[in-house]
Amino acid sequence: MAISLKKGGNISLSKEAPSMKKMLVGLGWDIRATDGDAFDLDASVFLLNASGKVRSDADFIFYNQPKSSDGSVEHTGDNRTGEGAGDDESVVIQLDKVPADVEKISVCVTIHDAEAKRQNFGMISSAYVRCVNADSSVEVARYDLSEDASVETAMIFGEIYRHSGEWKFKAIGQGFNGGLGPLAKNFGVNV
Amino acid sequence: MDIARGQRIRLQDLISSGTRFTLELRLDTGGLSVDAACFGLDAAKKLSDESYMTFFNQPVTPCGGVSFVGTGRFEFDLERLPPTIASLVVTLAIDGPGMMNGLRPSALHVVNEGVEVASHRFDGSAFAAERALMLLELYRKDGVWRLNAIGQGFNGGLDALIVHFGGTVAEPEASPAPTASAPPPAPVPTSSAISLEKRVEKEAPHLISLVKKVGVSLEKAGLSGHRARVALCLDISASMSRLYSSGQMAAFTDRILALAARFDDDGELDVFLFGTSVQQPEPMDLANSRGYVDGLMRRFKLEGGTYYGAAMKAIRRHYYPQGGRNGKPIADKMPVYVMFVTDGQTMDEKLSEEQIREASFEPIFWQFMGIGKSNKSGNSKKKGFFARLLETDFSFLEKLDTLEGRHIDNANFFSVEKPDQESDEDLYELLLLEYKAWLPLARQRGLLV
Numbered sequence: 001m002a003i004s005l006k007k008g009g010n011i012s013l014s015k016e017a018p019s020m021k022k023m024l025v026g027l028g029w030d031i032r033a034t035d036g037d038a039f040d041l042d043a044s045v046f047l048l049n050a051s052g053k054v055r056s057d058a059d060f061i062f063y064n065q066p067k068s069s070d071g072s073v074e075h076t077g078d079n080r081t082g083e084g085a086g087d088d089e090s091v092v093i094q095l096d097k098v099p100a101d102v103e104k105i106s107v108c109v110t111i112h113d114a115e116a117k118r119q120n121f122g123m124i125s126s127a128y129v130r131c132v133n134a135d136s137s138v139e140v141a142r143y144d145l146s147e148d149a150s151v152e153t154a155m156i157f158g159e160i161y162r163h164s165g166e167w168k169f170k171a172i173g174q175g176f177n178g179g180l181g182p183l184a185k186n187f188g189v190n191v
Numbered sequence: 192m193d194i195a196r197g198q199r200i201r202l203q204d205l206i207s208s209g210t211r212f213t214l215e216l217r218l219d220t221g222g223l224s225v226d227a228a229c230f231g232l233d234a235a236k237k238l239s240d241e242s243y244m245t246f247f248n249q250p251v252t253p254c255g256g257v258s259f260v261g262t263g264r265f266e267f268d269l270e271r272l273p274p275t276i277a278s279l280v281v282t283l284a285i286d287g288p289g290m291m292n293g294l295r296p297s298a299l300h301v302v303n304e305g306v307e308v309a310s311h312r313f314d315g316s317a318f319a320a321e322r323a324l325m326l327l328e329l330y331r332k333d334g335v336w337r338l339n340a341i342g343q344g345f346n347g348g349l350d351a352l353i354v355h356f357g358g359t360v361a362e363p364e365a366s367p368a369p370t371a372s373a374p375p376p377a378p379v380p381t382s383s384a385i386s387l388e389k390r391v392e393k394e395a396p397h398l399i400s401l402v403k404k405v406g407v408s409l410e411k412a413g414l415s416g417h418r419a420r421v422a423l424c425l426d427i428s429a430s431m432s433r434l435y436s437s438g439q440m441a442a443f444t445d446r447i448l449a450l451a452a453r454f455d456d457d458g459e460l461d462v463f464l465f466g467t468s469v470q471q472p473e474p475m476d477l478a479n480s481r482g483y484v485d486g487l488m489r490r491f492k493l494e495g496g497t498y499y500g501a502a503m504k505a506i507r508r509h510y511y512p513q514g515g516r517n518g519k520p521i522a523d524k525m526p527v528y529v530m531f532v533t534d535g536q537t538m539d540e541k542l543s544e545e546q547i548r549e550a551s552f553e554p555i556f557w558q559f560m561g562i563g564k565s566n567k568s569g570n571s572k573k574k575g576f577f578a579r580l581l582e583t584d585f586s587f588l589e590k591l592d593t594l595e596g597r598h599i600d601n602a603n604f605f606s607v608e609k610p611d612q613e614s615d616e617d618l619y620e621l622l623l624l625e626y627k628a629w630l631p632l633a634r635q636r637g638l639l640v
Binding site: 032033034035036118119120121122123146147150151 | 195196197198199200317319320321325332337339340341342343344345346347351355
């Protein structure tokens with residue numbers, strides 16, 4: 001049973017999905033039915049140290065850098081229109097392979113070129129981001145971007161963090177101005 | 192509060208009562224002709240019940256939950272809606288040329304008990320080549336009504352919008368194959384034609400090209416030098432408002448005046464206006480042609496009804512006060528050509544039918560032109576219910592061709608979507624098509640001597 005998270009909501013992954021070793025972050029949206037620029041949503045993941053920054057640029061996993069250097073995080077590919085059913089983009093995180101000096105994993109969603117195309121999540125139908133136990137395919141958390149982040153163009157969906165030797169998930173649901181570049185910079189990536 | 196494009200909010204956050212409110216459109220169209228509508232959709236976002244398209248031709252849903260009041264005002268009482276209606280989409284569509292990027296700063300206001308509680312402001316800068324927009328959606332989700340300022344649309348206009356909502360649109364009619372035959376030789380102008388053209392050049396130079404075109408069309412129809420009195424009967428029901436304010440009716444009237452200038456010895460066009468009542472202003476002629484229709488609009492108010500019968504009766508009385516009926520045809524030297532323009536179905540069908548029957552004993556030819564999408568234009572079987580819904584009902588005029596009990600078939604009907612749909616040449620050809628067949632028949636039946 002998926003938990004629809006509100007801002008700041010916490011779930012213990014160890015409790016919700018004690019057996020979870022592999023987490024899938026799924027991003028889905030409907031292809032644009034109206035005329036105009038396609039809606040291009042991007043999922044990205046940042047591996048962060050205790051001070052909330054990337055250890056190096058290699059910790060920024062996105063469509064142009066689909067795999068972390070240690071192989072624990074893998075982006076399955078860029079979808080530029082939302083075509084297709086189910087998750088349109090996904091990132092798989094092998095929690096048991098994440099290096100020990102990674103304290104937090106931030107999961108983000110952005111609209112490519114949102115400012116130039118004058119788009120926001122509310123203009124997109126059925127846009128969501130979710131966390132799934134990749135082994136059991138059970139959804140553990142979901143955020144409705146279209147409904148609950150309608151005026152945003154970029155969002156920090158949530159973070160997976162270590163707490164007393166286990167992984168927890170915190171729904172952040174925080175909008176962010178400026179898109180993927182400034183977001184990456186915020187986490188210490190040289191862009 | 193301001194509602195941004197794309198923004199979604201719960202309606203109850205705006206309106207305390209939750210379900211009764213008004214949406215007021217304040218459009219600055221920048222010259223575009225824009226129609227608003229509200230589509231009531233099912234859970235699959237399709238218009239499965241056509242009676243839930245609310246617009247000027249169908250101003251209220253069967254449940255009374257949505258009403259179109261005046262131009263651009265929708266009143267909602269969401270509790271009245273059946274559960275099958277999952278969302279309501281307020282749309283704009285351009286009728287005529289232009290694209291939504293031409294919209295000037297406009298707004299859609301949410302009004303609750305007379306107080307404006309929120310506004311969605313928009314203008315052409317958010318759009319490109321769209322000709323139809325889904326401006327705002329009200330939808331049920333998780334047991335509450337929500338609102339989304341969609342602000343997206345379709346370059347294909349109303350047709351594309353209708354397809355988006357699950358409808359089908361009439362296939363465009365095949366255009367006739369171009370004829371290979373050489374153009375007809377230019378008509379040799381007669382002396383009277385030359386003097387007319389000189390007069391037009393002096394008194395109404397803006398009509399000279401039209402008068403010349405009429406000359407060519409008459410020549411083609413074999414009616415050069417034909418004489419007739421011409422009357423123009425104009426619908427002034429409120430639904431015609433935009434056709435007048437946009438100048439389309441003035442332009443059309445000029446085209447009829449050009450015909451009258453050729454047909455009529457004194458070049459006068461008798462004008463009748465009808466709605467619920469019938470009025471006869473001063474005739475139009477070359478000298479007063481400029482601004483004539485605008486002048487009418489200043490003096491006569493648009494009316495709230497469409498009664499052909501009353502108008503026909505007045506026209507008949509004007510030309511033939513004695514009336515021709517009961518098998519006693521009236522004979523005249525010169526026929527009367529009546530151009531009858533309307534955008535809606537008559538509200539006195541029985542009287543209209545009686546009038547057309549009685550008038551068949553008089554030398555009057557009735558040419559009806561319907562403005563709007565008629566069921567007659569195109570194959571209605573090919574059309575989906577949306578297309579049929581958008582059609583204007585001209586069923587009375589359509590059965591004129593087969594109306595029985597007449598001395599002679601004295602009427603013809605065609606419809607156009609806009610008064611300027613046909614080129615000048617095509618319009619004149621249409622206007623003469625049945626008339627030229629009626630003339631010899633009228634002579635044969637003792638109406639013309």
